[in-house]
Amino acid sequence: MSNNDPIIEIEGLYTRFGSHVIHENISLSVYRGEILALVGGSGSGKTTLLRQMLGLETPAQGSVKILGHSRYDCGLELSRSLRNRSGVLFQQGALFSALNVYDNIALPLRELHCLPEEMIRDLVMLKLGMVEVAAEHANKMPAELSGGMIKRVALARALALDPELLFLDEPTAGLDPALSESFVKLIQTLRQELTLTIIMVTHDLDTLAAISTRVAVLADQRLVASGKLADIIKIDHPFIKDFFLGERGRNALRNALTLP
Numbered sequence: 001m002s003n004n005d006p007i008i009e010i011e012g013l014y015t016r017f018g019s020h021v022i023h024e025n026i027s028l029s030v031y032r033g034e035i036l037a038l039v040g041g042s043g044s045g046k047t048t049l050l051r052q053m054l055g056l057e058t059p060a061q062g063s064v065k066i067l068g069h070s071r072y073d074c075g076l077e078l079s080r081s082l083r084n085r086s087g088v089l090f091q092q093g094a095l096f097s098a099l100n101v102y103d104n105i106a107l108p109l110r111e112l113h114c115l116p117e118e119m120i121r122d123l124v125m126l127k128l129g130m131v132e133v134a135a136e137h138a139n140k141m142p143a144e145l146s147g148g149m150i151k152r153v154a155l156a157r158a159l160a161l162d163p164e165l166l167f168l169d170e171p172t173a174g175l176d177p178a179l180s181e182s183f184v185k186l187i188q189t190l191r192q193e194l195t196l197t198i199i200m201v202t203h204d205l206d207t208l209a210a211i212s213t214r215v216a217v218l219a220d221q222r223l224v225a226s227g228k229l230a231d232i233i234k235i236d237h238p239f240i241k242d243f244f245l246g247e248r249g250r251n252a253l254r255n256a257l258t259l260p
Contacts, residue, residue: 013062024221035198040218046201087158088167093150095142102138108160127156148179168200
């Protein structure tokens with residue numbers, strides 16, 4: 001793949017649960033090195049679309065290609081390879097409660113069945129350092145961690161296999177403003193250092209304005225807009241006006257886009 005080729009290609013995607021339509025004929029491309037923010041109202045299918053890119057759910061119709069390969073029509077070995085080239089941070093962190101911090105991060109490395117434990121130890125400590133978590137926390141259990149620490153440990157686990165793609169589901173949800181700003185800066189730093197492509201579901205306009213390079217808007221079961229934030233807010237659509245240009249939206253975007 002060249003740098004100009006989409007790293008993710010979604011074509012003609014439909015999602016239905018019984019008679020309920022979530023997505024109708026969605027097509028979207030994600031390009032290497034960008035941070036694409038997926039936004040939409042409750043029930044618009046943002047997280048469902050993220051899960052379809054990850055191969056955790058299958059659409060009723062349409063195709064999803066990841067790194068040039070079909071996400072659904074590939075064998076077990078290729079599917080595992082694609083999974084290992086992607087990292088995911090779920091909304092609540094999704095750490096295994098019975099495993100300590102060290103073992104949560106080590107788990108994807110151990111599942112490779114080819115690395116000695118000494119190398120796994122070094123890699124776990126490296127990933128902890130990347131997300132600015134001190135080594136002294138490695139033996140703590142998830143129940144002993146703050147919300148911000150859980151996010152960082154989950155991010156370290158998502159980065160364990162040095163993925164090309166990073167999926168973030170509401171990465172700053174539940175964090176206070178100071179912790180949210182700190183986490184956003186961490187993502188920015190990691191994206192630059194690791195040349196990541198990031199797909200992020202978020203309703204947090206401060207996060208979106210701070211780090212997204214492009215925005216995709218889901219509404220009315222469709223992809224109603226895709227482009228730079230400054231262009232998105234000019235589109236005449238009820239959800240876009242309410243989400244971006246209501247009082248909360250204008251306050252969040254005023255500094256980013258010099259709104260009046």
